[in-house]
Amino acid sequence: MHRQIAGRLTGRVTKWLVLLFWIAALVVFGSLSSKLIDVQNNEASSWLPGSAESTEVADELADTVDPNNIPTLVVYYRDSGLTAADRGEIDAQAAEIATLDGVVEGTVLTPEQAAQAGFPAESADGQVAVTSLTFNFGADGWNAIPDAATEVRDIAQIDGVTVHLAGYGGQAADAATVFEGVDTTLILGALTVVVIILLFTYRSPILWVLPIFSVVVAYSVAGGVVYLLAKYADLTVNGQSQAILGILVIGAGTDYALLLVARYREELRRHDDRHEAMAFALHRAAPAIFASASTVAAGMLCLLIADLNSTAGLGPVNAVGIGVTFLVMVTLLPALLVIFGRWIFWPKRPAHGSREPNTTGLWSKVGSAIAPHPRRIWLVTTGVLLVACLGILKIDAGGMSTEDTYTKEFDAIVGQKVLIEHGMVDNSNTIQVVADTDQIAEVQQAVSGVDGAGDPTDPQPISQSRSYFEATVDADVSSQAAYDIVDRSRMAADGVDGADALVGGGSAFYLDTKEAATRDNWAIIPTVLVVVLLILIGLLRALAAPLILVGTVILSFGAAMGLSALLFDYVVPLVTDHWPEGVQVDPGFPLFAFVFLVALGIDYNIFLMTRVREETATHGTRQGSLIALSSTGGVITSAGFVLAATFLVLASIPFVFLVELGVAVALGVLLDTIIVRSVLVTAINLDLGGKIWWPSALDRKPPVTPLADGATATADKPATPVSAQEW
Secondary structure: OHHHHHHHHOOOOHHHHHHHHHHHHHHHHHHHHOOHHHHOOOOHHHOOOOOOHHHHHHHHOOOOOOOOEEEEEEEEEOOOOOOHHHHHHHHHHHHHHOOOOOEOOOOOEOHHHHHHOOOOOEOOOOOEEEEEEEEEEOEOHHHHHHHHHHHHHHHOOEOOEEEEEEHHHHHHHHHHHHHOOHHHHHHHHHHHHHHHHHHHHHOOOOOOHHHHHHHHHHHHHHHHHHHHHHHHOOOOOOHHHHHHHHHHHHHHHHHHHHHHHHHHHHHHOOOOOHHHHHHHHHHHHHHHHHHHHHHHHHHHHHHHHOOOHHHHHHHHHHHHHHHHHHHHHOOHHHHHHHHHOHHHHOOOOOOOOOOOHHHHOHHHHHHHHHOOOHHHHHHHHHHHHHHHHHHHHHEEOOOOOHHHOEOOOOHHHHHHHHHHHOOOOOOOOEEEEEEEHHHHHHHHHHHHOOOOEOOOOOOEEOOOOEEEEEEEEOOOOOOHHHHHHHHHHHHHHHOOOOOOOEEEEHHHHHHHHHHHHHHHHHHHHHHHHHHHHHHHHHHHOOOHHHHHHHHHHHHHHHHHHHHHHHHHHHOHHHHOOOOOOOEEOOOOHHHHHHHHHHHHHHHHHHHHHHHHHHHHHHHHHHHHHHHHHHHHHHHHHHHHHHHHHHHHHHHHOOEHHHHHHHHHHHHHHHHHHHHHHHHHHHHHHHHHHHHHHOOOOOOOOOOOEEOOOOEEEEOOEEEEEOOOOOO
């Protein structure tokens, strides 16, 4: 029945209908995909759940302090000291900056005005002065801030004076610059890498076009669907999730294409009619592809239970991408392959009746090398991977300062350093303290004694019963020092009984984000493991094999993280302009790396084990494992290189989190395809034999044992020579 359905999808008439359907979908959804950047929500405040203390503060201040305000600092520096002429020019420039679109009226303060307001804006050595201002572009602030920053920089020019744009405005402008055009850059880079690998894999100058066209269709349609969900279903999409969407669709789509084309090529050697060959190929490959896509999509959807809205939004965004990619790769790609016929494989056309080359290839030899001593091999391999896991101890997931967020020193970071070096405070970074009005004075007094917090401002009412005040934070907004100041401020404010005090602000937001990410790690990682295990149990109809596979993937994840930590500590700093000391990672990095490595890493085991199960029915588990390894080894290795290369493209973005994620996932995928799947899993299969299918009845016959000389023997059958083709 399944083969009949597969045959109908690629029949002599339906293949053209499938092609027309996807061309229409490309036209409709492709135009929407180009608008995806318009519905991105990169506002930091939208990332946290409503239960976070900093979110509660932002909600209470919503009618008093506009959440779309972007405090910005213009930092002037002259090594020999600012002159009177410089100061006059700074005042004149402040007046001109105040006229720019997006600058909130009355927020531009010259150094002298800031000093009068209680924020010293000129250094004691006279070398640095700061003009402060606030931008507000409404909810479109992320997209508008780069142009506004350029206008400020064009105005703030004085001969001999170095000018930097710092504060939240400068940081937002730099971040927007980092992600500007990143989607196009990533897609083109990933596609280029994939084309090169496909050319090498297929050894055909034309075959690669069909998978690449199918992947482009999948990405465009997925982007359009995500756009509609973001616009009308309140799905959170940001620059980070859009970047990962493109990489995931290209990598996974190409993997599915490699598996399908390899199986189709096998069937073309067995069937004269290409439509019949594709029907058999789809019938046998589609379940593995479906299981793979389901695993990745389910793993992504587990992110929905995250506290962080940004993490929760990443789940459905990428689940949609994987779902669309699966549909494209099992409908459009097969239709294209049968439309173009055998000649698309030129110059190595798989003729009907020709010999299958995989039976004597590299992976057949690897299997033969493992067969004599499988237990020794899987024990040694496990030991080596466990040693590699020790590198995890070097990872510090406490978060990174603003300075360590990027692999380059952007203007806002340099400006921040100038302020610190000259004993000045970034007055755009404050704690915001909300409390009951009748006790606000007590809370203010309590917070005024907090080490690292500046003098509190005068309390301002926000309702009939609530008031608030602010105090500067004498540390980088996302540093541990700032987090400590927030913690001390919260303890001091909470010490005032009955005040119902809350502490928010920029550093509080980052602290709450860190704590939410830690909670998400503990909640989501076990959930993903359970979901993946259940899918494997349903797919393989066994319990032992799924437990073994999940164990190997966890081991692979640990080894990938450990080896990545060593790379981050000793290698990556040598090839980047700027890199954090030690192995500092974003609090969300372990979760993202785990989800991608487990969901994607299990793919290759699915591709292998579904073939093992298929061959076990005829040849037994041990011979079936060797046949599966030799048959799928080449395509799975190619798929691994494709996925690793596409994720490694993330390292081209000067954003430390994405560099670390790209390197870790790429390394983990290579470990999965080359070591875990080919050596570890195969060795365990050969050692345990039919026991891996417990408690199912599969392979209850006497075990088939491959011998070193290429023969087989069972308990009731003497050894007889068999050829590689028969295996």
